[in-house]
Amino acid sequence: FSTLQQLGSADPISATIDGSIYALPVSFWWVSGSNHTFTFQSNLTEGSTRYLLTGSSVSSPVLVTGPITITGFYKTQYYLYVSAIPAGLVDFNWTGWHDAGSRVGLEAPDVQGYTFKRWILDGSPVAGNPIQVELDSAHKAIAEYESVGVYNVTVTALYVPRNEQVQAGFTWDGQSFTTPHTFRSLTGSHSLVISPVDSQGHPFAKWQDLDSNTAARTISAGGTYTALFGILTENFTITASPEHQRIGPGMSTVFTVNVEAPNGFSSPVTLGVKGLPAYSNSTFEPRTLTPPGSSTLKISTSSTTPVGSYILTITATGNGLVRTVLVRLSMGACIVATATYGSELSPEVQFLRSFRDRIVKNTFAGDSFMTAFNTWYYCFSPPVADFISSHELAKGVVKVGLYPLIGILHVASAAHILFKDALEVGVFLSGAVASMLIGTVYLTPALAPLMLRRKRLMMAVLKVSTVIITSGLMLSLLGESYSHRGLMMMGTSMFVIGTMFTSAFTSFKLVTSVASRICVRLRLWSV
Structure with a gap:
């Protein structure tokens, strides 16, 4: 049992732990022998008071050998004008x-x-x-x-x-x-x-x-x-909307920052942002304004930006005063599952993230596949996650749909253990098991009406799927041999898609064959 906490700040402090942002204090059940990274928030400014990080009781990364408490130490500073x-x-x-x-x-x-x-x-x-x-x-x-x-x-x-x-x-x-x-x-x-x-x-x-x-x-x-x-308060306020944006690696998003001066504050205010993920950048348009006014904060990421949930601190500084507002940026942190289960700390989301990060992305083949998968997944998942998070009925429906997937990935995770000394082979076996079960559980019911009516088309697609699997394996072998990410992305994607469709058609054929035999026997018994 491990705990991260802070000492010295009168206001809430956050920390980035294994790529995700958490408000302190927070506790985890970490496996003995595992390694974890953490970064405490560098400073927090509230008006004319600032809390500045001076150090931590343990340096990052930390190797877990037993229960541990990690403390970030902060000192208080005041503004002198x-x-x-x-x-x-x-x-x-x-x-x-x-x-x-x-x-x-x-x-x-x-x-x-x-x-x-x-x-x-x-x-x-x-x-x-x-x-x-x-x-x-x-x-x-x-x-x-x-x-x-x-x-x-x-x-x-x-x-x-x-x-x-x-x-x-x-x-x-x-x-x-x-x-x-x-x-x-x-x-x-x-x-x-x-x-x-x-x-x-x-x-x-x-x-x-x-x-x-x-x-x-x-x-x-x-x-x-x-x-x-007139009524005078040397003050201004800052707000940002929306409070939460969800995007995938390589995508961009915007926040609108509003600066108001209810009592006539008329000094220029300069905007800034802290807490951005790695390999990303930000721009304000405009960066300096005189209240009241608004600015557009654009955040652009790259394909190598780490996934995770980030708390961004937007600051506004003018005439010796500093105001802050917090917004949240979710970068592919299982955003549909997080919206469904309501928290990144739920066991289901933790398992999905662990499967992705510690099994799939821990290999060249798996990481290449995830790059291709994310390109497709994040085209639609942010608005879907927003819809789910605001509709309780949708949460219930998606939970039912995700439970089979979680069970499938548990089976795939067990298959991966068989090749723990050959991770590249293990991730292919794990991917094959997951693809076959996903095809059986999800695609078979979805395609059943079409396969019942168009059996010739089904056989043609089955043959094409077999060719896709074979081609995918060949491209994957070439990509592995030459460490070529493009070939590996294409090969693993073809292998997964082909396996899913082949499994769906094979499962349908098996089910219809068994059902046909049962019907024949029932007729014989009735005679």
Whole structure:
């Protein structure tokens, strides 16, 4: 019994285990002697807090020799945003992520034409320069300067929800004015007090360059000072749709990412995505936008992209804020069976995946066949899986249809064991057994009406199927001899298809022959 868990993150963390994504903690019954790979989520960002992976108790891959607990360790980081008044006067390099509990020394440099006045930390004045900021949470620090000599000041007002200029009254050294207004050739310090509401009755929220909502302030440096009105929350939201997409290797899909600013957030937002499977790429159109707006995330995979279920983290970063949303990408992880049984952890899905990965794909012949099979299978399976997952009746019907297949693959798996020292031969035997039983169980009933009416056609198809089997074996031998994937793909596909049809026709002939003899005997007994 093996468990994967995390320590240090207050929010849910995921891990990629044997190619599939799981939310932690998660436990498995792993066979002793088996090998397994795992990768913990590198980081998780929620607002101005980030949890960063620092290491794990066991390295990947892990060889199972008994019960084991694998722990991923995370540390907490907080975002520090440093700016200046007047805005843009100084570029500080302390803005960014810092470890929780650490201390950051902030020192305002000398700037020609200005003198440093004070630091403002989270809206409150702080004496001294330099100062120490303890990262016990996210912080915003502002270095306030005052002009030396003559300077100009412009006072404006902005209604944030609509991001539009409005008129508002204010007093400058006790005299009344209306925005927008510019004062020229100023010296020294001046008193500025904005009115509690603008001309349209919207309430004052804050000054754009300050965190506090104090209406009165002292101006001693040139620049533009903007009063913000309306309900103000420095925030934006991000959503993505759909929440889940299913595709096969070599296919592409898209998610629509929407960024909203309910309270007038107007800074540019840059999008990104983490957690993509190997041998895949992503593009945003556009990558940077100003809310509200939307972007299309396109994810393209290749034929070598590993199958599995992946949790993708879409991030949006703007003005020191980070927002995330999770979507899910299923890459051929037995998607029809997963939709039917409701979970990738169900015993049926686990068996199907194990048969595919540990028996079929573990050989050159089997892996070549799966490449050809996936090209066909994933042309229709994603929408079928979506339909099944949203209809309970469909789940019940497909469950009934899948149970014989699971039993067939159990038999094929047992046949493979007979050649455990010759895997290529074993996978052919396993494929032959599975193909014959699938043909008997699924194709025979489906083709029975046609075979009853067109017996000559049945015999002709039987002969063609025999030729297909023979040709498939020959191409497979050539592909094996020259390690040619194209020949092997064609050969194994022909072998499987030919075997299925031959088995179906042979089974039908056998059943009708037995039924005919039974009917004859019943007639004789009745006489």
